Amino acid sequence: SVPLSYYSGIGAASKVGVLVKGGKYLEALAEADAFVFDKTGTLTSGKLRVDKVNATSNYSEDEVLAYAAACEKYSTHPIAIAIKDKAKNLNIPELSDYEENAGHGTAAKLNGKTLECGGTKILSDSQKAKFGKNASVFVVYDGEVIGTISVSDTVRQESKNVISSLKALGVKNTVMLTGDSSANAEKVSKELGIDNYKAELMPDDKLTNIQQIKRNSKSVCFVGDGINDAPVLSASDCGIAMGLGSEAAIEASDAVLSAGNLTQLTSAVKIARKTMSTIHINITFALLVKAAVIILAAFGFAAMWMSVVADTGVCVLCVLYAARLLK
Known part of the structure; x- marks a missing residue:
């Protein structure tokens, strides 16, 4: 059972x-x-959207977004998808030497210089102090933060x-x-x-x-x-x-x-607990019945039919009790 x-x-x-x-x-x-x-x-839903783009250097907001989309070209991260969707009508530059570092972000080469797009881990300590609390994504070109992107989720x-x-x-x-x-x-x-x-x-x-x-x-x-x-x-x-x-x-x-x-997570927990409770009840019931018959047999009071009930009968009852979980 x-x-x-x-x-x-x-x-x-x-x-x-x-x-x-x-x-x-x-x-x-x-x-x-x-x-x-x-x-x-x-x-959260995982359906991210770009709320705001800030240019922090001599670049326009569209350029910052286009550079970020270019850097995220091959990434499947939800944030990368949101950035690429936002920039789909912009002129995206072609980059080379694409890299993606889990937990950090992406990097590529633009005009021989490194372009990075990611979270605070791509920033220096001084850059973190200046920009770290302003956005979710940072665009860094040749070591300089050229813009930030705010992304939200529901x-x-x-x-x-x-x-x-x-x-x-x-x-x-x-x-x-x-x-x-x-x-x-x-x-x-x-x-x-x-x-x-x-x-x-x-x-x-x-x-x-x-x-x-x-x-x-x-x-x-x-x-x-x-x-x-x-x-x-x-x-x-x-x-x-x-x-x-x-x-x-x-x-x-x-x-x-x-x-x-x-939605089904709490239902699964309840079913799992009910299953373990059923197992414990079946084991306890079977042991108690068998122990009772053994004690009766030791004093000469157990008939053959009691042994059959203690073995096959208990097994059938436990199986039926376990099967009720499927209802």
Whole structure:
């Protein structure tokens, strides 16, 4: 009945749109007391838009945007897509020697000089002090900041309710890990009621943080959607990927939210807990009945039919009790 309970729990989860890849991940989900979330594309829609472009040197705003779009030409990051979409009607220069450094940004050569587009990690300390709080993206040409770009995202409609529901289920710690700026991370964290957040993280930093959270938690679930989330998904006790996220994230995960949103997450937790409760009840019931028959047999009071009931009968009852998870 124990394997059937797992199969029934996995089947019940699939009915609500959550694909769990094995019984041990269902158990990890049931025991989770900490949920860690990526921000962009997970707690937020991931549909970014460029709000404002500021030219900080002898360049126009259109030139700054065009240079940024050229530098992001081959990037699939949501911010890069938003910049390229905004600049689609501009004259985009041709660059060479394209590079992309996860967590930093992109770089290329323009007229033999380095053009960079990324977050605060591409800035010097003095540049961070001057421009660091003004925007999400910075365009640096030959070591000089020539412009900044402000990009915004919208929080998913279901995110706040999901965080509240998880806390109502007894989850002790909700955490957001993001490579985005501290200002944006703080804003989203306060809006959703998340307990803790860490911002401006590299993929390796996310992995370090998840390992630290695991040391202080019974079980940790990480929810993410991007290719840079794959190592963290693998390192968590139960990695949950958004169904519309990257293939690498889905492959590295232990469960998938097939609808591509967070709505079914709390349902999956409830099903996982119900599954583990069913397993514990079945085991306890079977042991108690068998123990009672053994004691009666020791004193000569157990008939043959009692042994049959204690073995086959209990097995049938446990199987029927486990199968109810599919309803």
